[in-house]
Amino acid sequence: MLDKGMALFDTGKLLATGGVSQLEGAGGGGLSAWALISGYGTRDGVGINGHVTYVGVNDYSLWSEGAAIGLFDRVELSYAHATFDTEDVGAALGLGKNFKFDMDVYGAKVKVAGDAVYDQDSWLPQIAVGVQYKHNDRGAIIHAIGGKSDSGTDYYVAATKLFLAESLLVDATVRETRANQFGILGFGGDKDGDYSTQFEGSAAYLLSRKFALGAEYRTKPNNFGIAQEDDSWDLFAAYFLNKNISLTAAYVDLGNIVIKDSQHGVYLSLQAGF
């Protein structure tokens, strides 16, 4: 107890209550951002974690690496770098085989109300507001296909509640965004250049302290005239080995991406932190 005052990295949260890292680096599920603050720091401590995520669908693949820091279970700062590989489609589009889009995402999230875990006597969820600034390195191509910008900012409000008596974690998130395919294809399009309101929903059933099964759904804008963009969803299993390491495996469906319909496949994510 004496050295507690110095234990900044207290790993004092309960297992799994930091969530995992979503695609853009925020604490959440795989696709959706949650109101939970990343890492295992309590309101008296700090938690840090890094993630590596691979998404492999029929005609494309994506890697995301990043890190997040949770400050006093109140503020989360995150960074993620995503590399989207067009594989053979790149050649078909005349960009070249394995042409890649790279995107940086800088995120911040603040918990504004409630506690998802302790407030079991209330219906109030934990509520957080967040922002994600995204910059894509392929501005020229984005403009050529009708995109408005190579960078954009998403704003979201997330509500997350652990229904502990039911072993069920539920999240609902509303996002204001102009991003095409999460920002991988830039921001705004010829059909719609403005912000639109999108929805993210998740539910996870806790089978044990270490193992959760769940599903997510995330709507996306449809800004391009030349290519349909669909909603995305996944079915996931997350395994929390301990407070330092977790693994997530999912079946993910991203819908149409440019000239290829029904892009579905695997989502694998490793997260490590303290």
Place this chain on the structure above:
Amino acid sequence: MKVRKLGLAFALAIWGAVLSIGIAHADDTLYQDLGGKDGLAKIASDTADNFLADDRIKATFDNTNMDRFRKLLGEQFCVVAGGPCTYTGRSMKDAHKALGLDNADFNAVVEDLQKAMDKNNIPFATQNRFLARLAPMQHDVVTK
């Protein structure tokens, strides 16, 4: 657009399911599922053992009469689980106000209780039903 409506339907279905489960649980048999008075006394005693073996919180009990503590913890568990018992100890607020406990301490207590319930073969879902009733005590126990 069709898919977007599906997203909304998905969200509403989850909230609906959650609400109906919540209502269905209004009366339950948690006390029996935790082994009744004897089962809860055993869980309380094992939890107290875990506290004393837990480097994070054991110093809190340096001046505690553990026999009395075990008895009171058993009474409290019984009451919280919905059993026909009377808790004869102080309120949670009074009992903890001088201790200066933080959330990490509270979570350590939760983990020690989980370990005790594991030892007594309480299924995970039943453990969570019990923990859901105890979790709001964080408001009174944590003062730091």
